[in-house]
Amino acid sequence: MSLFYPNNLLNSFLFNLDRRTWTSPLCSCLNGEQNALHLLTGCDIVGSDTSDKAMTILKICNGTLSSVGTHSGSEILWNHFSVLNCSRDSKFIELCVEVVEIEGLNLKRKIDLKKKKNT
Secondary structure, eight states: OGGGSSSSSSHHHHHHHOTTTOOOOBOTTSSSBOSHHHHHHTOTTTOHHHHHHHHHHHHHHHOTTOSSSEEETTEEEOOHHHHHTTTTOHHHHHHHHHHHTOGGGOOOSOOOOOOOOOO
16 A cells, blocks of 8 residues: 555645646645645645544654654654554554545545657
């Protein structure tokens, strides 16, 4: 499941990979870059119930003072390792599957990496 790794088919990664092809890192909700943490914890399309559940599991898997997150004062700035740490939690996996199946997110299932020839 590509939510667990930074190299994935989400807009944030694709935009950084090739800005000519992928014109925006934003999520369909337009409230943040489309990355795993945004989808799981901050996307309006996903909804607060799912986001709250995901954040609870993230905190349990990583601990509120985990060395995995980057500390900014008392707040932890989560990263892809935070998501990866939860990959063995069955409830977290269920939430991830629930999120990637949401139609309104318009998540990419595949991309074409072939270079187009100039004619």
